[in-house]
Every structure is written in structure tokens, then in C-alpha cells.
Amino acid sequence: MENRKEYEEVSMPRSLRHKDVICFAILAVVITLIPVFVESKYHLIVLNIIGLNTIVVVGLNLLIGFAGQISLGHAAFYGLGSYFSGILTVNYGFPHWPAMVVAMVTTGGIAYLIGYPALKLRGHYLVMATLGFGIIINILMGELEQFTGGHDGLIGIPPLSIGSLTFDNDLKSFYLIWTFVFFCMLAARNLLRSRVGRALRAIHGSEVAANSLGVNTASYKVKVFVLSAMFASVSGSLYAHYITFISPSTYDFYYSIQVVTMVIVGGMGSLWGSLFGAAVLSLISEALHVAKQYHVIAYGVFLSLMLIFLPEGVLVSIHHFYQNRKLKKLLAAEKGGLTG
Amino acid sequence: MGLSEQIAQFIITGLSIGAIYAIVAMGFNIIHNATGVVNFVQCEFISLGGMFMYTLVVLLRVPMFISFFMSMAAVALIGALIERGPIRYARSKEIIILIFLTIGLSGTLRGTAQQIWGTDNVGVPAFSGENPIHLPVGATLLPQHIWVFGVTVLVMLALRHFFKNTMSGKAMRATAVNRKAAALVGVSVDRMVMLSFALSGALGAVAGMIIAPISTTSYDTGIMLGLKGFAAAILGGYGSFSGAIIGGIMLGVLESLGAGLISSQYKDVIAFLVLLLVLFLRPTGIMGHGESERV
Numbered sequence: 001m002e003n004r005k006e007y008e009e010v011s012m013p014r015s016l017r018h019k020d021v022i023c024f025a026i027l028a029v030v031i032t033l034i035p036v037f038v039e040s041k042y043h044l045i046v047l048n049i050i051g052l053n054t055i056v057v058v059g060l061n062l063l064i065g066f067a068g069q070i071s072l073g074h075a076a077f078y079g080l081g082s083y084f085s086g087i088l089t090v091n092y093g094f095p096h097w098p099a100m101v102v103a104m105v106t107t108g109g110i111a112y113l114i115g116y117p118a119l120k121l122r123g124h125y126l127v128m129a130t131l132g133f134g135i136i137i138n139i140l141m142g143e144l145e146q147f148t149g150g151h152d153g154l155i156g157i158p159p160l161s162i163g164s165l166t167f168d169n170d171l172k173s174f175y176l177i178w179t180f181v182f183f184c185m186l187a188a189r190n191l192l193r194s195r196v197g198r199a200l201r202a203i204h205g206s207e208v209a210a211n212s213l214g215v216n217t218a219s220y221k222v223k224v225f226v227l228s229a230m231f232a233s234v235s236g237s238l239y240a241h242y243i244t245f246i247s248p249s250t251y252d253f254y255y256s257i258q259v260v261t262m263v264i265v266g267g268m269g270s271l272w273g274s275l276f277g278a279a280v281l282s283l284i285s286e287a288l289h290v291a292k293q294y295h296v297i298a299y300g301v302f303l304s305l306m307l308i309f310l311p312e313g314v315l316v317s318i319h320h321f322y323q324n325r326k327l328k329k330l331l332a333a334e335k336g337g338l339t340g
Numbered sequence: 341m342g343l344s345e346q347i348a349q350f351i352i353t354g355l356s357i358g359a360i361y362a363i364v365a366m367g368f369n370i371i372h373n374a375t376g377v378v379n380f381v382q383c384e385f386i387s388l389g390g391m392f393m394y395t396l397v398v399l400l401r402v403p404m405f406i407s408f409f410m411s412m413a414a415v416a417l418i419g420a421l422i423e424r425g426p427i428r429y430a431r432s433k434e435i436i437i438l439i440f441l442t443i444g445l446s447g448t449l450r451g452t453a454q455q456i457w458g459t460d461n462v463g464v465p466a467f468s469g470e471n472p473i474h475l476p477v478g479a480t481l482l483p484q485h486i487w488v489f490g491v492t493v494l495v496m497l498a499l500r501h502f503f504k505n506t507m508s509g510k511a512m513r514a515t516a517v518n519r520k521a522a523a524l525v526g527v528s529v530d531r532m533v534m535l536s537f538a539l540s541g542a543l544g545a546v547a548g549m550i551i552a553p554i555s556t557t558s559y560d561t562g563i564m565l566g567l568k569g570f571a572a573a574i575l576g577g578y579g580s581f582s583g584a585i586i587g588g589i590m591l592g593v594l595e596s597l598g599a600g601l602i603s604s605q606y607k608d609v610i611a612f613l614v615l616l617l618v619l620f621l622r623p624t625g626i627m628g629h630g631e632s633e634r635v
Contacts, residue, residue: 070436117620124378127439128574129619131567132612143605253567257443264440296454300447304426307441311432 020189023272027185031178035171044170046286048242051177052235054278055184057262058271059231062188064260065269066200067224068207069119070127072256073134077229079141079251080107081236086154086246087147096160100237104230111229112222119221134256141248153247160241173242180238181275184231189271191227200224204269258285261303267313276315345478350600351593352475356485356554358592359492363547364569365576365584366499367540373516373579374536376435380442381422383566384449385544388415390557391453393549394462404467412545418449419541423534453559461561464552484553491550495543496585503581512536516579564608568595571615577625586626591615 038044056078063069084103088094094102118129142151149155159168160176167176191197202210203217211217240246258281266277288298310317364382371379392411396402402410422445430441467487472480503509514522515532523529547569548562555561572591576583591611598610618626 064436070439114616117623120623124372124578125574125619125623125625127378128571129616132571132615135567136609136612136616139606139609143609257440261440261443264437268436293455294451296447297451300444300449300451303444304441304448307432307437307444308426308430311430311434311437 024182024186024189027182027275031175031182035174041170044174046282048170048174048177050279050282051174051181052239052242053259053262053282054181054275055235055238056232056259057266057274057278058181058184058188059228060259061263061266061268061271061274062191062200062231063224063228064263065267066192066197066204067221068204069221069225070260071130071225071228072127072253072260073114073130073132073137074228074232074259075251075253075255076134076137077107077111077232078236078239078255078259079137079248080110081233082240082246082251083141083148083154083236084233085237085240086157089158089241090154090156091147096158096241100160100234100241103237104233107233107236108226108230111226115222115225115229119225120218131253131256134253138248138252141251148248151248153245155245157240157244157246159244160238167241177238177242180234184234185271185275192271196220196223201269264311265306265313267316270313270315273313273315277313280314342478346600347597348475348477348479350596352479352481352485353600354593354596355589356488356592357551357596358572358589359488360547360551360565360588361569361572361591362585362588363492363495363543364566365573365588366495366581367543367547368570368573369579369581369584370512370536370540370543372573374512374533375427375438377427377438377442378570379537379540380439380446380566381419381449382540382544382569383562384446384453385415385419385541386548386562386565386569387450387453387557387559388418388562389545389548390464390552390561391457391462391548391559392545393552394464394557395457397464398462404465408549411549412542415545416538416542419544420534420538422541423537427537428530450560450563457559459559461556461558463556464549466553467550482554484550488550488554491546495546499581508532508535568611571612575615575618575625577627580625580627583625583627590626 034047035044038047056074060071060074063071081100081103084106085096085099088099088102089096114129114133118126118133141148144150159166159173161167165172167173192200199210199215199220202213202215203220207217239250262277262281263274264277265281266273266275284302285299288295288302291298306314312320364386367382367385368379371377371382389411392414393407396407396410397404426441426445427438430438432438466482466484469483472482473486474480501509503513511522511527512532512535514525514527515529519529522532544562544566547565548557551557551565552561568591569588572587573579573584574587575591576585576587591614594614595607595611599607602610
């Protein structure tokens with residue numbers, strides 16, 4: 001059973017390919033139509049935040065779910081994207097699109113410098129290295145005042161624009177952000193269906209086995225790390241231009257934890273799960289603000305219960321539940337057939 | 341005060357904070373050896389130790405000596421309960437899931453502590469006297485610093501005795517080396533894992549209590565101390581006991597020197613930068629022999 005499933009995954013029958021196309025088509029339609037039904041400004045803002053988180057989570061899921069590496073420092077890459085975009089456009093008058101590309105490339109470069117030695121580290125050493133890096137970057141955001149505006153933050157970041165179209169309200173930003181979400185997910189999906197994707201999955205299964213079959217595991221891990229940092233950077237840039245104000249507290253240790261939680265809740269190694277995880281946790285985080293001072297407890301309890309009872313993520317758990325039921329029905333039917 | 345006196349002062353401060361990191365690192369190591377998990381609840385053990393101490397000594401006026409052991413026992417109990425409840429009943433035994441479970445539990449405890457004690461920083465009286473002692477090198481020392489060093493040395497000696505000479509200690513070491521083999525020779529692995537959580541709870545509480553009179557305490561003091569303790573454990577070589585001591589002292593002294601001589605704002609940057617450099621140059625930590633892979 002298990003082996004067959006794996007085989008089908010790898011060989012990708014036509015039906016599955018169609019399934020993906022249909023899913024992406026549905027996503028496109030939903031993105032186009034949502035603003036028709038959503039009128040309140042607040043709901044649009046929440047949706048935009050979900051979109052931004054999704055981009056980070058999709059990238060991070062490539063690293064955690066497929067390459068099997070944990071990063072507790074992704075807030076740093078998200079922040080680097082925001083701050084490079086913000087500083088270049090505000091302090092140096094850079095045009096925004098090139099600034100975003102510079103941010104992405106520079107963040108990728110920094111991720112390479114961190115990742116190259118860090119990914120040679122195994123297990124908890126990598127957790128510590130990324131965690132430490134995240135804390136360093138977060139402190140620098142507050143302390144390098146002449147560039148970053150310090151703890152008060154950086155204000156007046158211009159909104160993005162194409163020609164005469166300026167993305168200066170929540171609705172326009174919605175379409176911009178979700179277009180990015182769509183293409184990021186498409187890119188991730190294509191990557192996973194390629195040779196690289198199969199290599200990554202092999203690394204997750206067993207690094208030793210993958211290595212002995214000729215997969216250069218170290219190089220793949222670094223590449224995925226850099227890629228996921230670039231995803232985070234793009235999202236960070238979009239955030240900066242959308243909110244037009246950034247400050248260090250957005251990019252603290254808790255953000256790093258939050259995005260990894262989204263990966264886990266959505267299901268490690270599940271592309272659509274990333275979207276789901278980002279949506280559910282962003283919504284819950286918003287909803288829990290109602291609980292005000294109990295916010296910390298509520299979030300902690302939620303996360304704990306989730307991980308105790310649904311450790312594979314909600315979507316995968318539901319999927320397994322239905323499969324088990326189907327299997328039980330089948331077995332029951334077979335039994336009935338035998339006795340009857 | 342001349343430069344050499346200043347440096348002496350920074351080193352003394354660094355040694356005392358380093359001792360705290362070493363105790364915390366020890367807590368991380370014990371749980372790592374028993375389960376392979378990074379237990380982020382360790383941060384809360386430190387805060388809880390400090391806050392229990394505050395409640396008993398300042399609010400309830402229980403004598404210092406008794407309070408110390410009561411707080412230690414209370415946090416050890418919380419540690420044991422955490423293992424006995426959520427960790428043991430978690431459906432997945434995957435390490436990454438368990439690590440995030442400890443982050444969730446840590447949030448739950450921190451939130452609860454915030455509700456009970458509020459967000460203010462509170463002081464705890466020193467164990468004995470507040471009069472600074474002037475050392476011949478020109479630096480001054482608080483009596484509490486001596487308590488920090490003394491308690492740390494005692495804790496280390498006690499742990500050494502426990503792991504070398506007692507049956508439970510040996511059983512815990514056996515569990516760390518090979519769970520299955522330990523179970524086969526009659527070690528109750530479950531009980532050893534629970535004991536390791538209780539033990540690291542007690543260690544966290546001790547760290548929180550001895551530092552509280554120097555730096556005050558609050559519901560979330562444990563976060564930074566805990567993360568630095570984790571850093572110290574990694575720096576020394578994760579799972580290594582002598583590494584925890586070396587890592588803790590090194591981190592504490594470097595951080596204190598960096599804060600004093602370079603800039604206090606960059607204190608944490610310096611600490612973590614040193615950590616990253618050491619990891620990149622010596623990926624297994626100073627005393628580590630490379631992490632055993634669980635295949």
C-alpha cells in the first residue's frame with residue numbers, strides 16, 4: 001500500500017496532474033472573486049496578511065517539509081526583504097521594483113553565507129544557528145538607527161506601482177499580493193514535480209540513502225534554504241510597500257515560530273497545506289486578539305492541543321481519517337461478502 | 341576606575357551570568373540526552389523559579405532557605421507533569437513536532453504566569469547581605485555573586501555524584517546511550533524520561549532563583565536566559581556536561597566584556613555572533629564529538 005502510493009507520487013499519473021491544474025484554476029477564480037464578496041476594509045487587510053504569510057510559509061515548507069531542515073530564523077529573511085526595500089526606496093530614492101529585486105538577491109546571498117556552513121550542522125545545531133541569526137538581525141534593525149529608523153521604525157515607504165496603476169489601497173494590494181501568492185505556489189509546485197523536487201523528497205526520506213544514490217544532499221539543502229529565504233524576502237518587500245511602515249517588533253523570534261507553526265498545522269510537505277496553515281493560523285491569531293490579555297495562553301493551548309492530537313497537520317489528518325473510513329468500509333464489505 | 345579594574349569587574353559579572361547559563365544548559369542537555377528534544381519549556385522553568393521565590397519570600401514571608409527548596413520542588417513537579425501529560429500523550433514522536441509542542445507549552449505556562457503575577461519586574465532580597473565586597477584587583481563583588489558561584493559549584497558536584505554513583509543516574513545515562521538496550525536490562529525508560537524533565541525543571545528553577553536578587557525577575561525573564569542557556573549548550577557541544585560549563589562561562593564572559601568594552605546594546609549580538617562563528621569553525625561545539633544520528 002505504502003510503496004504503491006510513493007510510486008504513484010513519483011511517476012505522477014495524468015490524473016494527478018489534472019488535479020493540480022484544477023486546484024490552481026480554482027485558486028485563480030477564488031482570488032478574482034473574493035473582493036466581490038468582501039466589503040469590509042478589515043477583512044481585506046486580514047486576507048492580505050494571509051497572502052503575505054502564505055508566501056513565507058510556502059518557501060519555508062520547501063525547506064522543512066521536503067528538505068527536512070528546521071529554521072527558526074525566517075523572520076530575519078522576511079525582515080531583510082522589508083528593510084532593504086524600505087531603506088533603498090526611502091533613504092536612497094531607489095525605484096521600488098528594482099529595490100525589491102536587490103532585496104531578494106541580497107537576502108538570498110546572506111542566506112547562502114549563513115546556510116552554507118549552517119546546513120552542514122545537523123539537527124539542533126541548525127536550529128540554534130538560525131535562531132541566533134534571527135535574533136542578531138532583529139537587534140540590528142533596532143540599533144542601526146541611521147539606516148533603519150531604530151525602534152520607532154521606518155515610515156513613508158512608497159506603495160508599489162505599475163505604470164499609472166498605484167497599489168495604494170487594500171483592494172488593489174489584495175490583487176497584487178495574491179498574484180504573487182499564485183505564482184509563488186505555482187513555482188513551488190513545478191519545482192517539486194521536477195528532478196530537484198524528487199531529490200529533496202529523497203533527502204527528507206533518508207539523507208544517507210539519497211547521498212548514496214548520487215544526490216548531492218548538502219548542495220540541495222543550501223539551495224532550498226536560499227530559495228526559501230528569497231520567498232520570505234519577496235513577501236517582506238510586499239509587506240513594506242503595502243503597510244508603508246516597518247518596525248523591528250514585526251520581525252521578532254515569535255514571527256519565526258509562527259511561520260513554522262503554520263507549516264506544521266498545514267502539514268509538512270503539503271503545498272496546499274501551506275495556504276491552509278497560513279490562513280487558519282492568521283485567522284486564529286486575529287480572532288484571539290479578542291481574548292486580549294489571554295492571547296498568549298490561548299495561542300499556547302491551541303498550538304499544544306494541535307500538536308498532541310493532529311501532529312500531521314489538519315488537512316493530512318482529515319485525509320487519513322477519510323481513507324481509514326473507506327478502508328474500514330471496504331473491509332466490512334469484504335467480510336460481509338465472505339460470510340454471505 | 342582604570343581599565344584593568346573595569347575588565348576585572350566585567351569578568352566577575354560575566355562569570356556569574358555564565359554560571360547561570362551553565363546551569364540552564366545542563367537542563368537542556370539532560371532532556372536532550374533522554375529524548376533528543378530541545379525543551380523550550382526550560383525558559384519557563386527559570387521564570388517560574390524566580391516568581392515562586394518572589395511569592396514565597398516577599399509575599400508570604402517564608403524563610404529564604406525553605407522557599408528555595410519549595411520553589412525547586414514545585415518547578416520540578418511542573419516539569420514532571422509536562423512530561424507525564426502532553427509530551428507522553430503526543431501522538432507523534434517526531435522530534436520537530438515535540439520541539440514545537442514544548443514551544444506551545446511554554447507559551448501556555450508563560451501566559452498563565454502573566455495572568456498570575458502581572459508583567460512587572462519584581463525584586464527578591466539577596467540571600468545574605470547587600471554590602472559589596474572590595475576585591476584587591478579593584479573590582480567589587482556582591483555577596484549574591486558568591487552565592488551564585490557557590491550554588492553552581494554545588495549543583496554541578498551534586499549532578500556529577502548523581503550520574504556517576506547512584507542507580508537512577510546510571511539508569512538515565514543508559515537510557516541516553518540506547519533506549520532499547522536500557523529497557524532490556526530492566527531500566528524503566530518512561531520513568532527516566534520523566535525524571536529528566538523533573539531534574540531540568542529543578543535546575544531551571546535554581547538558575548532563576550539565584551539570579552533573581554541581582555537582576556530582578558518577571559514572568560518572562562526566562563526567555564532570554566533560556567535561549568542563551570541553549571546557546572551555551574550548543575557552544576559547548578550539545579549533550580556534553582563539561583561542554584555546558586565551558587560554553588556557559590565562555591558565553592557569559594564574552595558577552596559581559598563585549599557589553600562593557602564595545603556597546604551594551606550589542607550585548608546579545610556579540611553573544612550570538614560568537615556562537616555562530618564557533619559553530620561554523622567547529623560544527624560540533626567545543627566539547628562535542630558530533631551528534632549521533634538517530635537512523
